[in-house]
Amino acid sequence: MRPDPNLVIDPASPVPVYRQVVDNLRSLLVEGVLQEGDTLPTVRELGMELGVHFNTIAEAYRQLATEGWLELKRRRGAVVMARTTPVEQSEVVEQFHRNLRQLVAQGRADGVSIRTITQHLKEMMEEFSA
Amino acid sequence: MRPDPNLVIDPASPVPVYRQVVDNLRSLLVEGVLQEGDTLPTVRELGMELGVHFNTIAEAYRQLATEGWLELKRRRGAVVMARTTPVEQSEVVEQFHRNLRQLVAQGRADGVSIRTITQHLKEMMEEFSA
C-alpha cells in the first residue's frame, strides 16, 4: 500500500523543493502517520504528483535514508524503517531554541497575532500529552 | 550608538548567510531589543565581525528594509523604523502552523525530548504574558 502523504510544497519558496519534501515527510514520520513497514510512493509517482522531476524526489528519499528513516531497495520502493532516536545533545537543543525564536518572530512580523501563536503553541503541546 | 546584535551565524548551515542575518535581526526587532531610532552597525563593520563580505550584509539590510524594518541612508547607516504590523491573514497563519510542525518534528528527529520541547514552547508563551 502507498499512502499518499499529501504534501504541500511551494515552488516560490526560497527553500529548495527537495528539502521541502524532506521536511514534510519527516513530520509525517515523527508523528507516526507513516509507520514502520509503510511504503512511500515511487519517485516517479510522487514527482508527477508534485510536478517536479523524479530525481528531485530521489534526492529527498536519499536524504531521509541517510537520516535513518527509509530503506531504499530497487524495485521495492522506499520502505519506512524502525529508527532509534538519538540522545539529546545540548547543542541541538540550543539550535532548536534559536529556530523556534526565529519562527515566532517571523510569524509576528508577518502579522500572526500573539493570541494565534499562543494557541498554536498550546495545541502543539497538547498533542504530546495525547 | 550602535548596539552589537551579537548574531549567531553558522557557515556550515544550508541556510544562506544573508538570510541567517535577516532572521537573527528580525528576532531582535520583533522582540524590541532593537527599537525605533536605533542604528545598526555599518555593513562593513558587521561583515568584518561575522567574517563575511560587506555586500552580504548589505543584502540582508536591504531585505529588512523591504520588510519595512529599516531605513537605509547613505553615510547614516541603517536606522530602525517604526513599523505597523500587517493584519493577520489565514494563509500566513497556515504557513506558520506548518513551519511550527516541521520545526518540532525536526527537533524530535534530532533527539530533542518531548519534555524539552514542551518546556521551550511554554517558555515562549510565557514571554508573551510578561
Add this chain to the structure above:
DNA sequence: TTAATTGTATATGTACAATATACAAATTAA
C-alpha cells in the same frame, strides 16, 4: 573644497538545485 566613510551597482566565480538521459537491478509475465 577635499578627504574619508558609507551604501550601491555591476561583474564574476562557485556551488547547488533541478532536470535530462542513459543505465542497472529486480519483479512480473509469457
Add this chain to the structure above:
DNA sequence: TTAATTTGTATATTGTACATATACAATTAA
C-alpha cells in the same frame, strides 16, 4: 527461462542563487 516492465541510480548539463571583488556615488566632516 526469458523478455518486458518497473523501478532506483549515476552522470552530465543547465540555470539560478550565493558570496565576493571592485568600482562608483553620495554624504558628512575637517
